[in-house]
Amino acid sequence: MRQRDASWTALxxxxxxxxxxxxxxILITAAVSFxxxxxxxxxxxxxxxxxxxxxxxxxxxxxxxxxxxxxxxxGLISTxxxxxxxxxxxxxxxxxxxAVEMLVLGPLILPTLxxxxxxxxxxxxxxxxTWVGFWGLVIGHVIICLPFSIxxxxxxxKTMPAAFELASASLGASPWTTLRRVTLPVISGGVFxxxxxxxxxxxxxxxxxLFLASPGERPVTVxxxxxxxxxxxxxxxxxxxxxxxxxxxxxxxxxxxxxxGDFLYSDGRSGG
Amino acid sequence: xxxxxxxLDAPSWENYQILLGSSLYRTIILRSFVxxxxxxxxxxxxxxxxxxxxxxxxxxxxxxxxxVTLSPLLASVIVRTYGWYVILNHDGALNGLLVAVGLADQPxxxxxxxxxxxxxxxxxxxxxxxxxxMSSLNxxxxxxxxxxxxxxxxxxxxxxxxxxPLTLPGVLGGFILAFSLAISAYATPAIxxxxxxxxxxTMIRNLMIALLDWGLGSAMxxxxxxxxxxxxxxxxxxxGRRGAAAA
Numbered sequence: 001m002r003q004r005d006a007s008w009t010a011l012x013x014x015x016x017x018x019x020x021x022x023x024x025x026i027l028i029t030a031a032v033s034f035x036x037x038x039x040x041x042x043x044x045x046x047x048x049x050x051x052x053x054x055x056x057x058x059x060x061x062x063x064x065x066x067x068x069x070x071x072x073x074x075g076l077i078s079t080x081x082x083x084x085x086x087x088x089x090x091x092x093x094x095x096x097x098x099a100v101e102m103l104v105l106g107p108l109i110l111p112t113l114x115x116x117x118x119x120x121x122x123x124x125x126x127x128x129x130t131w132v133g134f135w136g137l138v139i140g141h142v143i144i145c146l147p148f149s150i151x152x153x154x155x156x157x158k159t160m161p162a163a164f165e166l167a168s169a170s171l172g173a174s175p176w177t178t179l180r181r182v183t184l185p186v187i188s189g190g191v192f193x194x195x196x197x198x199x200x201x202x203x204x205x206x207x208x209x210l211f212l213a214s215p216g217e218r219p220v221t222v223x224x225x226x227x228x229x230x231x232x233x234x235x236x237x238x239x240x241x242x243x244x245x246x247x248x249x250x251x252x253x254x255x256x257x258x259x260x261g262d263f264l265y266s267d268g269r270s271g272g
Numbered sequence: 273x274x275x276x277x278x279x280l281d282a283p284s285w286e287n288y289q290i291l292l293g294s295s296l297y298r299t300i301i302l303r304s305f306v307x308x309x310x311x312x313x314x315x316x317x318x319x320x321x322x323x324x325x326x327x328x329x330x331x332x333x334x335x336x337x338x339x340v341t342l343s344p345l346l347a348s349v350i351v352r353t354y355g356w357y358v359i360l361n362h363d364g365a366l367n368g369l370l371v372a373v374g375l376a377d378q379p380x381x382x383x384x385x386x387x388x389x390x391x392x393x394x395x396x397x398x399x400x401x402x403x404x405x406m407s408s409l410n411x412x413x414x415x416x417x418x419x420x421x422x423x424x425x426x427x428x429x430x431x432x433x434x435x436x437p438l439t440l441p442g443v444l445g446g447f448i449l450a451f452s453l454a455i456s457a458y459a460t461p462a463i464x465x466x467x468x469x470x471x472x473x474t475m476i477r478n479l480m481i482a483l484l485d486w487g488l489g490s491a492m493x494x495x496x497x498x499x500x501x502x503x504x505x506x507x508x509x510x511x512g513r514r515g516a517a518a519a
Contacts, residue, residue, distance in 0.1 A: 007427050015325040018318050022344060022398060025355025028365065032358050042358050042365040109449065111456030111500055113473055114493045117480055121490065204348040206459045210477060221348045221459075228463060232357060240351040247346040261338065264403055 026244075033237035051234040060239050063223035067203055068246070070134070070219055074141035075149075075199035081142070082149030082194055083187075089150070090157045105147045112144050116211035119143070133217035140212050141202040148201055149194030152263045156190025159262075189258040196254045197263070200247040287491035297475070301495060304455045304472040307390055308499075311454035312447040314394040319401030319446055324435075326402070327409040345399045349459040352396040357463055360388050384466030392460045397453050401446035408442025409435075448507045452500040472496050 028042050036046020054060070085104055089097065119140050123131050131139075164186060168178040184191075206221045213222045220243050224236055254260060291297045326338050344352055359365045360382040367379035382388055416438065420430040436443075458473040465474065472492055479489035 005427075011321055011325055014321045018322050018398075019340070021318070021395065022341065025352065025359065025395060026344065026347065027355075028358050029351065029355040032355075039363075041363065109452055109500070109504065111452065111473075111493075111496055113456045113458060113476060114497045117476065117486075117490055117493050120480070121486060200346055204346070206349055207456060207473070210458060211480060221350055224348075224350050225459065225462065232354075232361075237354060237358075240347070240354050244347040244351050248343065251346060255339075261335075264342065 029237045030241055032234050033241055035234040035237075038233060051238040054235045055239045055242055060220070060223070060235075063218055063220040064239075064242065066134075066217065067219040067221070067243070070137055070141060071199045071202040073138055074145050074202040075195045077138070078142045078145035078198045079149040079153075079191060079194040082146050082198075083153045083191055085146070086150045086153035086157055090154050104150055112205065112207040113210070115143060116140060116208040119208075120211045132212055133214035136212040137209060137217070137219070140208045141205065144205065144208055145198035145201050148197040152194040152197060153187060153190040155263055156187035160186045190263065192254060193258050193260060193263045196250055199250060203243070203247055287487045288495075290488060291491055291495065297492075300470050300475050301472060303386060303469065304496075305499070307386065307393065307461075307471060308451040308455035310390045311393045311397060312451035314390065315397050315401040315450035316405075316443050316447050318394065318398055319405050320443065322398075323402045323405035323409055323442075327406055341402055342399050344396070349396050349457065350463070353392050353460045353463045356388065356392045356395065357383070360464070383464055384469050386465070386469050388464040389461050389469060389471070392464045393454045393457055394450075396457075396460060397450045400449045400453065404446035404449060405439060405442040408439040408445075412438045444507055444510065448503055451503060455499060456496055 031044050032042055033051050034047055034049070035041065035044040035051065036048045039045075055064075085100075088094070089101055089104075119136065120132065123129055123136055128136075160183070164182055165178055168182045169175070173181065203219075204221065205219070206225065209219050209222050210225070213219065218226075220239065224239060224243075227233075227236060251260065291301075322341060326334065326341065329337070331337070357364070361367075362379050362381070362383070364382070366382065367376070370376040371379060412435070416434055417430055420434045421427070425433065455471070456473050457471075458477055461469065461471045461474050462477075465471070470478075472495065476489050476492045476496070479485045479492065483489075
């Protein structure tokens, strides 16, 4: 289009360097996982798949499966709740709406770590200290994932032309039929994006899980941190790469059906 | 870990007196702020050129480039920090390079250190800055820039006087997001830092899990929470004033 001049070239160079900064450490981690020695060195010494083989032991499979289960459940629950809340926040006016909005979107910016210690003490205070572990984590992860699912569904709802529902109603459809046959299919992109974002957020969380995990019930991130106390074996690089592939795969699949970008960096004003 | 809960004592300010009265804890709180502000500034400075490029490029690889920029968000902070450990540790890649090139006689002690934590966190949080600034740039009317250029302003002047002021909310948002995520981050300071570089987050973890002092840990948590809220409030005020000035 334009800007094929010196300043654009300079920008390209700067951006190229920043890209190297972004990708460098991740590529280095990938390289280290094939290290031939027990030390995490770069450039790698020798080549070996033993660290990848080690990730298949129960020691790592257990927290990995735990994280999958936790993230799936947290993603589904927070998106069901988030869809209902998004409807209320976008479509209705009610007393205390601003307060509800702050309450459910707050965790997006407030430190998850504080949510974690708060929830830990709350569970103990109401006598549910035994929930620390899986159920405590589910509750905590739903809380921190809610803002993501509400946001994606709300964006879908706001960008849907109101005429769709009016047309359906004027053609004689009941409100229920309109919801089922018109509204839900149109916002399904936002709902699926909500599930996926929540899943990823839960799967990669450290700050909350740190406080709510119990020794037998801990997600893979907490397991990696616990292992770090003993040093940096290349196994950690391998397990780190696996914990990167799972969300990556999910996003690649999602991208085929839903324009993810609309939910990430739209200014929220388009069409609505 | 305790199973039967902590007794709730009568409320008192004692924990806050301990935290704010001890120079050790004050240093830790101050360090967290230094880390938060440095990370926020670094993230915004690095994110702006990337966001500008991604929004304005006409390359057919645009989609892929955006995906690559944001892909670190799919990895846990631990994954994003691990590579920095490999680069910065005593016999790590950077030290190997420095010695090989002759810039250092012997490996430097780069870890644990506060600058390492700052670089690691800025790397981990960069995508948030890019997202925030991209959404501001996307919301800006591009004919504003063309108008400035056609009226004879240089590219630099157009950027400083038109583009930057119009996207300042995105910059501010990116800074606040990076700051609040940085001062509450646990994994990066835990991996790249040590006992000499404790931050509020690592201290809270130690107090709560290792020392089982929930009162002190929670008081530190409240200080962390209020630091974030204070910044949000300041951000809202600055944003509001700017909005009023524009109107």
